[in-house]
Amino acid sequence: MADTQKNGAFVEFDRVQKSYDGETLVVKDLNLSMPKGEFLTMLGPSGSGKTTCLMMLAGFETATHGDIRLDGVSINNIPPHKRGIGMVFQNYALFPHMTVAENLSFPLEVRRISKSERKEKVNRALSMVQMQDFAGRRPTQLSGGQQQRIALARALVFEPELVLMDEPLGALDKQLRETLQFEITNLAHELGITVVYVTHDQTEALTMSDRVAVFDDGRIQQLAPPDKLYEEPENSFVAQFIGENNTLDGVVQEISDGICVVKLDSGEVIDAKPVNVSKVGERTRVSIRPERVEINPQLGENAHTLKAEVLEFIYMGDVFRTRLRVAGVDDFVVKTRNRADQVRLEPGSHVQIGWLPEDCRALDA
Amino acid sequence: MTDVTDATTAKSAPTPDDGIRIADAEASGPVLAADGTPLKRSLSRALRMQKLRALALIAPLLIFVLITFIAPIADMLFRSVENDVVAETLPRTTPMLAEWDADSGTPPDPAVFKALYQDIFFAAERKQHTVLGGRLNYEMTGMSSLFRKSGRKVEDMGEVYQDQFEDLNEFWEEGENWNALMGSDEWNAEMAAWDPKGDARQPRFELRDGIEELLPQTSETFSAYAKFIQTVDEDNLAKEDPWAIVYSALYDDLTGPAAARLNDYSGPAAEELRAAAAAVDTFETVDYVAAFQDIDKDWTDPEVWQTIKTYSPRFTNGYFLNAIDMQKSPDGPEMRPENQQIYIKLFWRTLVMSLTITASCILLGYPVAWILANLPARTANLLMILVLLPFWTSLLVRTSAWKVMLQQQGVINDTLVWLGLVDTMDRLVLINNQTGTIIAMTHILLPFMILPLYSVMQTIPPSYLRAAKSLGATNWTAFWRVYFPQSVPGIGAGSILVFILAIGYYITPEIVGGTSGIFISNRIAYHISQSLNWGLAAALGTILLAAVLLLYYAYDKIVGIDNVKLGG
Numbered sequence: 001m002a003d004t005q006k007n008g009a010f011v012e013f014d015r016v017q018k019s020y021d022g023e024t025l026v027v028k029d030l031n032l033s034m035p036k037g038e039f040l041t042m043l044g045p046s047g048s049g050k051t052t053c054l055m056m057l058a059g060f061e062t063a064t065h066g067d068i069r070l071d072g073v074s075i076n077n078i079p080p081h082k083r084g085i086g087m088v089f090q091n092y093a094l095f096p097h098m099t100v101a102e103n104l105s106f107p108l109e110v111r112r113i114s115k116s117e118r119k120e121k122v123n124r125a126l127s128m129v130q131m132q133d134f135a136g137r138r139p140t141q142l143s144g145g146q147q148q149r150i151a152l153a154r155a156l157v158f159e160p161e162l163v164l165m166d167e168p169l170g171a172l173d174k175q176l177r178e179t180l181q182f183e184i185t186n187l188a189h190e191l192g193i194t195v196v197y198v199t200h201d202q203t204e205a206l207t208m209s210d211r212v213a214v215f216d217d218g219r220i221q222q223l224a225p226p227d228k229l230y231e232e233p234e235n236s237f238v239a240q241f242i243g244e245n246n247t248l249d250g251v252v253q254e255i256s257d258g259i260c261v262v263k264l265d266s267g268e269v270i271d272a273k274p275v276n277v278s279k280v281g282e283r284t285r286v287s288i289r290p291e292r293v294e295i296n297p298q299l300g301e302n303a304h305t306l307k308a309e310v311l312e313f314i315y316m317g318d319v320f321r322t323r324l325r326v327a328g329v330d331d332f333v334v335k336t337r338n339r340a341d342q343v344r345l346e347p348g349s350h351v352q353i354g355w356l357p358e359d360c361r362a363l364d365a
Numbered sequence: 366m367t368d369v370t371d372a373t374t375a376k377s378a379p380t381p382d383d384g385i386r387i388a389d390a391e392a393s394g395p396v397l398a399a400d401g402t403p404l405k406r407s408l409s410r411a412l413r414m415q416k417l418r419a420l421a422l423i424a425p426l427l428i429f430v431l432i433t434f435i436a437p438i439a440d441m442l443f444r445s446v447e448n449d450v451v452a453e454t455l456p457r458t459t460p461m462l463a464e465w466d467a468d469s470g471t472p473p474d475p476a477v478f479k480a481l482y483q484d485i486f487f488a489a490e491r492k493q494h495t496v497l498g499g500r501l502n503y504e505m506t507g508m509s510s511l512f513r514k515s516g517r518k519v520e521d522m523g524e525v526y527q528d529q530f531e532d533l534n535e536f537w538e539e540g541e542n543w544n545a546l547m548g549s550d551e552w553n554a555e556m557a558a559w560d561p562k563g564d565a566r567q568p569r570f571e572l573r574d575g576i577e578e579l580l581p582q583t584s585e586t587f588s589a590y591a592k593f594i595q596t597v598d599e600d601n602l603a604k605e606d607p608w609a610i611v612y613s614a615l616y617d618d619l620t621g622p623a624a625a626r627l628n629d630y631s632g633p634a635a636e637e638l639r640a641a642a643a644a645v646d647t648f649e650t651v652d653y654v655a656a657f658q659d660i661d662k663d664w665t666d667p668e669v670w671q672t673i674k675t676y677s678p679r680f681t682n683g684y685f686l687n688a689i690d691m692q693k694s695p696d697g698p699e700m701r702p703e704n705q706q707i708y709i710k711l712f713w714r715t716l717v718m719s720l721t722i723t724a725s726c727i728l729l730g731y732p733v734a735w736i737l738a739n740l741p742a743r744t745a746n747l748l749m750i751l752v753l754l755p756f757w758t759s760l761l762v763r764t765s766a767w768k769v770m771l772q773q774q775g776v777i778n779d780t781l782v783w784l785g786l787v788d789t790m791d792r793l794v795l796i797n798n799q800t801g802t803i804i805a806m807t808h809i810l811l812p813f814m815i816l817p818l819y820s821v822m823q824t825i826p827p828s829y830l831r832a833a834k835s836l837g838a839t840n841w842t843a844f845w846r847v848y849f850p851q852s853v854p855g856i857g858a859g860s861i862l863v864f865i866l867a868i869g870y871y872i873t874p875e876i877v878g879g880t881s882g883i884f885i886s887n888r889i890a891y892h893i894s895q896s897l898n899w900g901l902a903a904a905l906g907t908i909l910l911a912a913v914l915l916l917y918y919a920y921d922k923i924v925g926i927d928n929v930k931l932g933g
Contacts, residue, residue: 058835059834059835060831080831080834080835081834081836081837081838081840081843082837083835084837085835087831087832087835087836089828091828093831093832095829095832095833095851096851106833106838106846107837107838110836110838110839154836155835155836158837
């Protein structure tokens with residue numbers, strides 16, 4: 001306990017495992033530590049165990065093994081209603097038989113807070129989400145976005161230090177989602193609360209979070225700030241899952257001094273930055289972001305370039321998206337910004353492509 | 366066009382402005398469809414086909430429901446106020462009774478007795494007097510036997526006159542002579558031509574012209590006699606001799622003002638009539654009052670006449686008064702004596718027990734429905750079969766099984782004694798009383814509570830409970846403040862189903878209810894099938910129906926009927 005206090009960890013998962021049926025582990029060895037005030041997003045495909053983690057933290061599921069600590073205290077045996085954690089649900093879970101004000105006053109009532117104080121706190125929470133005029137409405141009379149705001153206000157009204165959000169914006173349209181993303185992050189920072197946010201939407205994760213935990217197969221694949229996650233994925237799952245990504249399979253030929261040479265399956269040789277390859281002869285999957293690829297590059301003498309054939313050119317407004325055939329791969333994508341001098345490549349034409357070795361990461365196969 | 370032209374300009378030729386005015390006039394008129402008919406009409410025509418088609422589709426069911434459900438119920442309800450039998454069986458007596466003062470303490474005039482003689486005579490021929498007796502017996506015991514006895518003996522009363530007429534002249538013995546006297550010539554001719562063995566219908570009797578003025582009472586009586594012979598008995602009128610009552614009528618005519626008119630009469634049997642008119646003054650007369658008194662001295666009891674008078678209108682509230690333990694009296698409705706009051710107590714008991722059964726169904730069904738709604742679908746379906754299992758067993762079998770379970774030497778008592786909870790000397794009385802009815806009916810009606818509860822609970826997402834707990838509510842608070850209010854529509858639907866089924870239940874109380882555990886429906890069934898007092902049964906049923914509708918209305922006002930859900 002003294003250790004965790006020293007580390008400044010507010011929420012801590014310590015070798016947590018979870019199994020529903022006693023045969024397979026949904027969560028395999030989860031270790032996670034969050035400081036106070038952090039906005040952490042659990043991102044992953046469905047079935048990756050992220051929601052289970054959230055439910056264990058909220059107390060609706062019990063960990064099969066391991067310890068979950070909140071502010072240094074193990075909460076494994078504390079029932080949900082005593083944990084004091086605010087939670088926003090995917091379908092809002094606003095009580096349909098209560099008005100908005102009654103919904104908000106519910107957590108205060110069960111805490112036996114006096115009527116006048118209740119009223120004041122409800123009003124403050126409502127004004128926080130700009131919903132003061134809707135206190136007397138029923139949840140069914142509100143739009144999805146309004147309901148989500150109320151759900152947020154309800155999770156915050158009793159001033160919890162930790163708020164959990166389970167895909168809260170999943171059911172909203174894109175524009176509303178973006179507005180609310182912004183509002184939620186702002187509120188969280190203003191109030192200084194710690195937030196664990198679950199989503200399968202990577203844009204949401206990247207734009208909102210201080211740190212993102214990418215979940216797959218019951219494990220955290222990478223836990224890093226958004227920029228690092230995007231630019232320096234630690235394995236091929238993260239590289240694939242976050243943003244758009246080109247991959248080429250091959251074998252490591254040389255490793256030296258932060259640069260490795262990879263011989264692709266098609267025979268070409270390229271430079272890459274070794275991330276989780278360690279020895280010569282290992283199979284690897286190199287990953288290059290579409291916007292880091294240059295067409296007809298001037299990179300210098302010893303840089304490797306590849307021949308490519310243009311298959312498709314898509315005009316997307318701010319960017320051009322060009323699909324190429326490279327090293328036998330048909331779905332190699334290059335994104336170029338729509339600049340005045342940008343060339344629009346004709347399908348069927350042949351070009352040279354290349355990149356800086358540090359933008360090309362040799363990951364696990 | 367001239368209509369549209371502005372009169373003040375007084376131009377004879379159309380101007381460009383006229384075109385605009387015409388367009389305006391059209392725009393303010395009805396919107397037209399493409400073929401020029403008003404849009405409203407063409408829309409309703411288009412919809413009419415759809416409506417007709419929809420109506421045709423439901424018509425078989427609609428007709429079926431109307432014929433087999435609504436019509437019988439309406440007829441049954443109508444019986445609760447219908448009271449034709451007295452006025453129809455005693456058509457002459459009841460109008461005369463209207464003038465009799467029921468409070469006088471004396472029986473009515475001799476004229477009423479005479480009318481009664483005629484009415485009962487005809488009723489006895491049609492065997493209707495027993496029906497009337499049965500009807501009046503509901504109101505006053507002894508009426509049934511009084512009318513049966515009177516019907517038997519009333520035949521003899523007229524025979525005094527018949528014998529005297531026949532002694533006077535053998536002419537009066539023969540039915541043929543009567544037919545010739547009373548019937549028209551054409552009818553007599555037709556009768557002569559009619560072959561009784563053939564297929565042709567017997568010519569219907571027609572009165573001779575002028576005979577009605579001459580012998581009014583005889584005409585009426587004879588017509589009734591003829592009609593009865595021809596249509597009810599379907600006998601040959603030519604071969605029949607008139608009933609004794611015809612002679613009484615003739616005697617009345619001849620002693621009355623008709624006698625004077627005989628002088629001008631020249632039709633058939635004129636001589637015989639004049640001879641009879643001359644002789645009737647010496648006839649022995651019949652004292653109807655004394656004759657009825659001879660049959661039964663109850664006929665001089667004003668109470669008998671009061672009862673007849675009270676129930677002579679064609680519609681009565683008597684059944685309804687009876688159904689709420691009241692009775693008609695000369696001074697208006699009054700409560701029955703204490704020891705005869707039964708129905709209000711029964712209604713009240715039915716209501717209280719139905720509510721008890723509904724409440725115990727909620728108590729037992731709610732947890733079951735909750736478990737069903739929260740189990741995985743596969744297990745829930747399996748358990749649902751157990752809930753539905755009673756539906757596949759005969760009601761009678763289930764109720765009889767409760768007899769085995771609940772009786773004093775039954776399974777439950779044996780178990781309790783074995784466990785030492787109950788002494789074998791004072792085993793619990795669980796059956797043939799209210800307890801038995803409540804236990805058995807709760808069991809039988811439980812599925813009707815569980816099913817709507819289950820389907821409503823299924824629609825309550827588990828995230829509500831989680832949300833409540835995450836907001837700091839204990840399990841109980843989360844349930845009571847969040848889950849329970851949302852399951853109320855299911856309770857409402859289940860309660861209405863169970864309550865309405867319970868309040869009209871019949872078989873189970875009959876079998877396990879003994880005397881203290883029966884419902885009003887058992888009494889209704891008794892009046893339908895045993896006492897045959899359908900009017901009272903109908904009145905009880907009407908009150909029950911009204912009570913249910915009233916409760917339904919109250920429920921709608923208090924809880925709101927749109928707050929009732931059977932699912933979804």
